[in-house]
Amino acid sequence: MKLKYSNKINKIRTVALALIFAGMIIMYIGLLFKNYEWVMVLFMFLGLIAIVLSTVIYFWIGLLSTRAVQVVCPECERPTKVLGRVDACMFCKQPLTLDPNLEGEEFDEKYNSKKYWKEQEKKKNSNED
Ligand SMILES: [Zn+2]
Numbered sequence: 001m002k003l004k005y006s007n008k009i010n011k012i013r014t015v016a017l018a019l020i021f022a023g024m025i026i027m028y029i030g031l032l033f034k035n036y037e038w039v040m041v042l043f044m045f046l047g048l049i050a051i052v053l054s055t056v057i058y059f060w061i062g063l064l065s066t067r068a069v070q071v072v073c074p075e076c077e078r079p080t081k082v083l084g085r086v087d088a089c090m091f092c093k094q095p096l097t098l099d100p101n102l103e104g105e106e107f108d109e110k111y112n113s114k115k116y117w118k119e120q121e122k123k124k125n126s127n128e129d
Contacts, residue, residue, distance in 0.1 A: 005109065007090040008083045009061060009068060016057040023050030069098060084112040 030043025068081035075094035081087075086097045086107060095107035102111055110116045 005088045005095065005107065006093055007080065007088045009064060009081055010090050012057060012061050012064070016054040016061065019050050019054035019057065023047040023054065026050060071096060071098075086111045 024047065026043055027047030030040045030047060033039040033043065064083060065081060068083040070079055071082055072078070073080050073089040073092065073094055073096065075089060076092040078089075078091050080090040080096070082096050082098055085099050086095060086102065086109070088095055088107075097103060097105075097111070099111070105111075
């Protein structure tokens with residue numbers, strides 16, 4: 001079974017790139033409506049929003065990158081970045097974890113959610129009672 005999961009930073013980067021293209025396409029469509037000024041302005045404005053948004057996302061990736069941990073993938077031996085508790089290798093999509101307790105566990109995105117860990121904590125506490 002192939003893992004559907006991909007590296008988080010890569011995923012966000014793809015979204016940002018798609019937004020830039022979408023913005024350009026929207027602006028281009030706007031140019032086709034030269035005769036209807038308000039339509040053109042509307043499309044230009046929407047296109048601009050998409051491009052500004054993607055710039056913001058790129059900036060955010062920069063911030064995330066500094067928080068991500070650089071590791072060498074054991075599978076392809078290339079340096080990749082891990083964001084959160086579990087993430088996938090940027091190159092070969094090998095699931096990686098920074099938590100030694102999760103080593104060998106089956107990959108699950110739920111390990112990244114705070115809610116999951118809170119519930120685990122609750123379970124643990126109720127078992128001790
Ligand atoms: Zn790899």
